Amino acid sequence: MSLVPVEEALRRLLADTEPLSAETVALADAFDRVLAAPLAALRTQPPFDASAMDGYAVKAADVAATPTKLKVIGNAPAGRAFQGTLGTGESVRIFTGAPLPAGADTIVIQENARDLGNGAIEVLEPSLEGRHVRRKGLDFNAGDVLLEKGRVLDAAALSLAAAANHPAVAVVRRPLVAIIATGDELLPPGSTPGPDQIISSNAYGVAAAAQAVGARALDLGIAPDQKDAIASAVRQAVEAGANVIVTLGGASVGDHDLVHDVLTGEGMTLDFWKLAMRPGKPLMFGRMGAIRCIGLPGNPVASLVCSQLFLKPLLARLGDRPFSQDLREATLMTNIGANDRRQDYIRARIELDNHKLTATPFGTQDSSMLRTLSDANGLIVRPPHAPEAKAGSTCQVLMLR
Ligand SMILES: Nc1nc2c(c(=O)[nH]1)N[C@H]1C(S)=C(S)[C@@H](COP(=O)(O)OP(=O)(O)OC[C@H]3O[C@@H](n4cnc5c(N)ncnc54)[C@H](O)[C@@H]3O)O[C@H]1N2
Ligand code: MOO
Numbered sequence: 001m002s003l004v005p006v007e008e009a010l011r012r013l014l015a016d017t018e019p020l021s022a023e024t025v026a027l028a029d030a031f032d033r034v035l036a037a038p039l040a041a042l043r044t045q046p047p048f049d050a051s052a053m054d055g056y057a058v059k060a061a062d063v064a065a066t067p068t069k070l071k072v073i074g075n076a077p078a079g080r081a082f083q084g085t086l087g088t089g090e091s092v093r094i095f096t097g098a099p100l101p102a103g104a105d106t107i108v109i110q111e112n113a114r115d116l117g118n119g120a121i122e123v124l125e126p127s128l129e130g131r132h133v134r135r136k137g138l139d140f141n142a143g144d145v146l147l148e149k150g151r152v153l154d155a156a157a158l159s160l161a162a163a164a165n166h167p168a169v170a171v172v173r174r175p176l177v178a179i180i181a182t183g184d185e186l187l188p189p190g191s192t193p194g195p196d197q198i199i200s201s202n203a204y205g206v207a208a209a210a211q212a213v214g215a216r217a218l219d220l221g222i223a224p225d226q227k228d229a230i231a232s233a234v235r236q237a238v239e240a241g242a243n244v245i246v247t248l249g250g251a252s253v254g255d256h257d258l259v260h261d262v263l264t265g266e267g268m269t270l271d272f273w274k275l276a277m278r279p280g281k282p283l284m285f286g287r288m289g290a291i292r293c294i295g296l297p298g299n300p301v302a303s304l305v306c307s308q309l310f311l312k313p314l315l316a317r318l319g320d321r322p323f324s325q326d327l328r329e330a331t332l333m334t335n336i337g338a339n340d341r342r343q344d345y346i347r348a349r350i351e352l353d354n355h356k357l358t359a360t361p362f363g364t365q366d367s368s369m370l371r372t373l374s375d376a377n378g379l380i381v382r383p384p385h386a387p388e389a390k391a392g393s394t395c396q397v398l399m400l401r
Contacts, residue, residue, distance in 0.1 A: 019320035178237030249298025
């Protein structure tokens with residue numbers, strides 16, 4: 001049986017995938033969302049020439065030679081401009097952020113002035129024209145594009161959008177992933193399992209992988225190995241508006257591996273099934289209209305490695321979020337035998353040694369072993385039919401954290 005190469009599988013999975021439509025969300029809910037359109041300033045900032053310091057607004061010509069005495073004719077706190085116009089020999093007490101009064105052209109900081117009482121000050125140091133004045137539009141002008149489409153809204157972007165007077169922003173909808181675990185042997189964490197049962201773990205890691213690229217995860221629980229039960233969960237996913245349906249387990253060739261039949265029965269057109277990779281060989285992908293269906297293998301490590309390689313890029317594309325695998329070169333620390341036809345993803349500990357990375361694979365790589373996946377911070381990538389690799393040779397690693 002021919003197995004689909006990993007790169008081809010990813011290409012087919014991403015084919016014709018456009019970002020989801022936009023929705024408007026309040027700025028307070030917009031953290032880590034992706035901007036759906038360029039964001040232009042609705043106003044100019046600062047909207048007036050403003051003082052950058054606490055002190056006195058003066059005419060530079062009046063303070064060219066110091067010390068000198070000036071009259072204080074008014075007050076200008078932030079938010080309340082002085083309404084008059086400064087004449088020669090006059091100043092206005094001013095605070096950071098207040099509009100520069102008409103007639104003034106510089107600020108003397110209060111450290112360089114002495115309050116003489118009775119509405120007079122002595123200026124101790126000269127101040128050149130424009131000193132400590134923030135010009136109107138210093139930050140941005142109305143109409144300037146401040147944030148590009150596709151920008152992931154972080155702290156600075158959110159404050160900037162607010163400063164530009166946007167109470168809400170248009171962002172790309174977050175993809176919804178419905179996750180359906182399958183298997184008679186599974187019980188949720190916290191249960192008291194019978195002798196033949198295990199705890200269902202995959203959904204938690206898969207949901208986390210989805211959330212890591214900005215998607216929403218809907219855990220539809222555990223369906224027993226019965227077509228009706230799986231079909232009913234799939235229908236629930238469709239009704240919930242899932243963009244992606246992920247099934248866990250039941251993807252292989254066993255008598256209880258029903259996922260393929262159920263999904264096709266519910267209208268999925270199969271695109272590919274069974275990849276040249278380890279772990280993750282039974283991965284299945286198809287489309288049910290606009291909904292993408294990914295049948296992840298049941299083995300826990302396979303489900304998470306496939307989430308990293310396929311689910312994350314798909315969700316990132318749907319959410320218009322930048323995503324790339326963190327691939328690096330490292331020095332292999334042990335010998336590895338020649339590879340077969342499946343691209344291998346070997347759990348390894350990647351360490352920095354004298355500015356270079358080293359990769360030490362874990363001895364046992366069974367795809368049921370979550371602990372080694374959790375202990376690993378990278379995967380050594382071995383292409384199909386790679387020859388034996390000796391300790392000291394260079395290998396490619398996919399960093400996980
Ligand atoms: N004759 C063959 N047998 C198998 C093949 C094959 O090619 N020929 N492929 C093997 C590979 S590779 C994998 S991976 C597994 C995956 O098979 P399924 O996707 O059908 O998964 P299940 O049989 O349902 O479960 C496998 C294993 O994983 C456990 N499991 C399932 N779901 C969960 C979950 N949500 N949380 C935790 N653990 C889960 C399940 O109990 C089994 O132990 O098939 C091989 N067999
Ligand atoms: O995906 Mo299976 O776990 O390749 O062994």
